[in-house]
Amino acid sequence: MIRTRFAPSPTGFLHIGGARTALFSWAYARRHGGTFILRIEDTDVARSTPEAVQAILDGMDWLGLDYDEGPYYQMQRMDRYKEVIRQMLAAGTAYLCYTSPEELEAMREAQRARNEKPRYDGRWRPSLANEPVKVLPDPPAGILPAVRFRNPADGMVAWNDLVKGRISIANAELDDFVIARGDGTPTYNFCVVVDDWDMKISHVIRGDDHVNNTPRQINIFKALGAPLPHYGHLSMILGDDGQKLSKRHGAVSVMQYEEEGYLPEAVLNYLARLGWSHGDDETFSMEQFCAWFELDHITASAAQFNTEKLNWLNAHYLKQADDARLAEETLRRLARQGVDGRGFTDLPRVMALYKGRVANLNELADAAHAFCIALHPAPELVQLHLTEPVRAALRTLSAKLADVAWEAPALSLAIKETLAGHAMKMPQLAIPLRVVLLGQPQSPAIDAVLEVLGRERVQERIGRLLA
RNA sequence: GACCCUAUCGUCUAGAGGCCUAGGACAAUACCCUUUCACGGUAUGAACCCGGGUUCGAAUCCCGGUGGGGUCGCCA
Numbered sequence: 001m002i003r004t005r006f007a008p009s010p011t012g013f014l015h016i017g018g019a020r021t022a023l024f025s026w027a028y029a030r031r032h033g034g035t036f037i038l039r040i041e042d043t044d045v046a047r048s049t050p051e052a053v054q055a056i057l058d059g060m061d062w063l064g065l066d067y068d069e070g071p072y073y074q075m076q077r078m079d080r081y082k083e084v085i086r087q088m089l090a091a092g093t094a095y096l097c098y099t100s101p102e103e104l105e106a107m108r109e110a111q112r113a114r115n116e117k118p119r120y121d122g123r124w125r126p127s128l129a130n131e132p133v134k135v136l137p138d139p140p141a142g143i144l145p146a147v148r149f150r151n152p153a154d155g156m157v158a159w160n161d162l163v164k165g166r167i168s169i170a171n172a173e174l175d176d177f178v179i180a181r182g183d184g185t186p187t188y189n190f191c192v193v194v195d196d197w198d199m200k201i202s203h204v205i206r207g208d209d210h211v212n213n214t215p216r217q218i219n220i221f222k223a224l225g226a227p228l229p230h231y232g233h234l235s236m237i238l239g240d241d242g243q244k245l246s247k248r249h250g251a252v253s254v255m256q257y258e259e260e261g262y263l264p265e266a267v268l269n270y271l272a273r274l275g276w277s278h279g280d281d282e283t284f285s286m287e288q289f290c291a292w293f294e295l296d297h298i299t300a301s302a303a304q305f306n307t308e309k310l311n312w313l314n315a316h317y318l319k320q321a322d323d324a325r326l327a328e329e330t331l332r333r334l335a336r337q338g339v340d341g342r343g344f345t346d347l348p349r350v351m352a353l354y355k356g357r358v359a360n361l362n363e364l365a366d367a368a369h370a371f372c373i374a375l376h377p378a379p380e381l382v383q384l385h386l387t388e389p390v391r392a393a394l395r396t397l398s399a400k401l402a403d404v405a406w407e408a409p410a411l412s413l414a415i416k417e418t419l420a421g422h423a424m425k426m427p428q429l430a431i432p433l434r435v436v437l438l439g440q441p442q443s444p445a446i447d448a449v450l451e452v453l454g455r456e457r458v459q460e461r462i463g464r465l466l467a
Numbered sequence: 468g469a470c471c472c473u474a475u476c477g478u479c480u481a482g483a484g485g486c487c488u489a490g491g492a493c494a495a496u497a498c499c500c501u502u503u504c505a506c507g508g509u510a511u512g513a514a515c516c517c518g519g520g521u522u523c524g525a526a527u528c529c530c531g532g533u534g535g536g537g538u539c540g541c542c543a
Contacts, residue, residue, distance in 0.1 A: 009543045044542055101541070108540090117469040117539060146541050164472065173470055173539095181541040188543045211471060212538040235473080236536065242478095244536075270479095273492090277480055280491040299480075301473045302536055309479065309493040319506085357505040415502090426502045434503070442504035 002034025003202045006060075006067070007192070009041040010052035013253035014059030016305065017207060017237045017245060020271045024234060024298070025205045026065045027272075030290040037199055038070035043191055045075075059254040063264050064286070072199070074191050081186040084194050084224070085147055085179060093223040094179060096145035097124040098137075119175035125150060144182035149190070149220060151176050157215035162203070162232030162295040169215045177216060193217050197226040205232045205295075208302075232295050235275060238304045245305075261333075261360030263321065266314040275299045283316055311359050318364070319356045323348035326355060326364060333365035334372070344372040349452045353444045371453060374461050375439035382465070385432040385441065391466055393422040393429050394436065398462045406455050412447040436465045 006022040008014065014022075029036035038060070042048040057071070074081075088094035099107075099120070108118035125148070127134035139145065151174045158168035179190035186194075192213075196204060211233050221228050239245050257267050268286055276299070278284070278292045318326075327347035334341040341347060347368060354367045369375070386394075400414040419429055430446045437458060443449050450458055 007543090011543075041543060047542075097541090099541095104541085112468080115468045119539070144541095148541095161472095167471070169471065175539090178541045183541085185541090187541070192543090208472075208537060210538095210543090213543090215471095233472085233537095238536085240478090242535095274479065280481065282479095282492050299473095303480090304478060306478050306493065312493055315506085354505095356507090412502095430502050440504090444503095444505085446502065 001200075001202065002029055002032040003037065003200055004029045004034065004205055005037040005039050005070075005196070005199065005201050006065075007039040007041050007195075007206070008056050009044060009047075010049060010056060011044065011047040012052055013055040013255065015245070015253060016271070018056075019059060019063060019065075019254045019267075020237065020274065021205065021207055021234055022060060022065050023063070023268065023271050024276070024293075025203075026067075027286075027290050027293040028203060028205060028295065029068075031293045034202070035068045036066075037072070037201070038067040039072045039074070039195060039199070040070075041074050041188065041191065043074050043185060043188060045185070055253065055255070062255060062258055063268055069199075072195070074195065077191075077195070078185070080198065081180075081191055081194055082184065085186065085190075088149070088179075088223065089147065091223075092126075092128070093150050094147050095124060095126055095150060095176075096139075097148045097176075097178070098139050098143045098145045099123060100143060117173070120148070120177070122176055124148070125176055144184075146178045146182050147180035148176040149179045149216070149223070151216070151219055157218050159214065159218060159228070159231055161211075162205070162230055163235075163298045164211075164233055164300050167211065167214075171215075171219070174216055174219070179220075189213055189216050190220065193220040193224070193226070196229055197221065197224065201229045203230045203232065205234065208233050208235045232298070234298065235300060236302045237274060238302050240305050240307050242304050261362035261364070262310070262314050263317045263361070266310065266317045269317070270310045270313050274305070275303045283313065315359050318358060318360070321355060323351040323355070326351040326361070329361055330365045330368045333361060334369060337365075337369075339369055339373065341368060341372040344368075346452055346454070347371075353448055353452060357444065370438040370440070371457075374457070374464070377435045377439040377465075381435045381439075381441065385435045386465065389422065389424075390429065390432045393418055393424060394433070394462055394466060396421060397429070397433075398459060398466070401450075401455065401458060401462075406451065408445075408447040408451045411450045415447065433462075437461050 004025040006025050008018055026036045028034070040053055040056070042053070060067070085094065089096070104120070107121060111118045124136060126136060152171045155171050156168050157171060157174075158166060161167050177189060178187055180186050214231055214233075218228060237245060254267065258264075265286070269283060272284075272289050273282065276293070277297050284292075327350075330347060330351065331341050344350075350368050350371050351364065354364055358364050358367065397414065397418040400418060401411070404410050404414045415426075415429065419426060431441045433446055434441050434443045434449070437449060437453060
């Protein structure tokens with residue numbers, strides 16, 4: 001049984017890298033008829049917030065990444081962690097360490113000065129029966145001891161990473177890390193192991209930044225006698241500029257993509273294709289993705305985010321999107337700008353007219369805005385396009401439109417007759433008409449615009465400009 | 468600095484020793500379509516990091532260098 005999990009820490013929004021990790025974990029479970037679990041890693045009380053939890057939930061929800069179990073919260077599993085720590089202390093796979101933070105800092109400082117890898121020197125690590133006897137100092141008063149894991153001193157830790165292949169590291173590189181703080185609260189590397197064990201996680205799919213945690217976690221699994229999950233580490237996503245993404249630089253919430261007018265299916269497709277491939281396939285549904293998804297076609301190196309390709313995918317999905325859905329989305333976006341578009345009942349037809357030519361939902365909303373409410377064209381546009389000959393032609397056209405059948409072919413004919421009568425070419429009238437009707441010189445085919453806008457609005461808008 | 472990972476067009480990638488004169492997509496450029504702007508269509512330019520091996524044969528396997536990334540917390 002395949003069981004995967006997404007385990008974010010609620011210290012900020014769900015960003016694009018986290019979203020891709022979630023997507024791949026989710027897809028792997030879906031691919032194999034397994035279970036996808038959401039677990040909130042909130043043991044850092046100082047930085048975790050309920051708002052961040054909600055932001056993550058919202059992001060997952062918007063993307064449609066549904067989970068079968070959870071969300072579990074680590075803070076609610078304290079008793080379990082403490083129980084395991086007691087067991088480890090009793091078994092001798094963990095021990096109390098009275099080194100103060102100041103001492104640790106001094107230790108690391110000295111090591112760095114010697115160009116060594118900074119790490120705990122094991123001063124409170126008790127000797128084992130088969131080791132030379134070591135006399136520990138008396139526990140100093142007033143210091144609450146942390147609990148450290150007794151990492152094996154020799155040998156190698158190795159695993160076959162599902163995306164990177166075999167990775168091995170010498171135990172000598174690993175120090176005895178803290179699994180419980182002085183106040184008794186457990187730390188990340190420990191909680192993850194207990195959770196992955198208890199939740200029977202079969203495949204841990206997570207970011208590259210956890211590669212160095214994996215050998216430590218494997219050692220805890222072994223100390224606990226627990227079965228090991230499989231591990232797959234996804235490479236990082238770099239920003240558009242090739243720089244690493246961070247809270248300060250380039251990392252944005254997935255919900256910001258929603259705000260910027262991206263369709264979730266476009267973001268999903270883009271993310272799926274960033275670091276994963278299925279031959280030359282570029283556009284595919286999540287159903288197809290889940291049917292195809294395997295870990296063996298994931299790229300092992302970091303990938304640079306490319307907004308232009310995302311834009312292209314968004315335009316692609318916009319063209320295919322259902323008009324009623326787009327109209328609903330447009331209404332919501334207009335409302336955010338304080339515009340009530342509900343008076344314009346033909347919104348789906350506006351969507352049909354524009355969805356093939358815009359890059360995002362906000363542009364669609366901007367287009368719809370001009371249909372719902374008569375916008376005042378910029379004075380320069382009026383001056384440039386509404387010359388006296390044009391005004392005369394518009395008067396003729398307006399008269400013709402009064403009793404023409406309100407369908408594109410008839411409207412087109414009315415325009416062409418007007419053109420003939422005034423010795424004008426199509427653009428000479430169509431462009432000013434666009435300015436008059438929509439406030440800007442570009443639009444879809446003018447007859448289609450007239451048809452969707454409706455007789456009443458067209459006449460009203462022409463009349464107002466001619467007055 | 469140490470350790471771990473990584474390296475194909477500007478970007479995302481295909482590529483599992485001969486199918487490679489290295490394919491696709493985005494972006495770029497040109498042309499076509501056209502009722503404006505887009506959309507769309509067609510075409511063009513554009514890459515195997517470097518050096519050694521292994522092999523009849525290497526983008527592909529091995530080693531080294533270099534570049535990039537990650538980690539080195541009583542953060543997650």
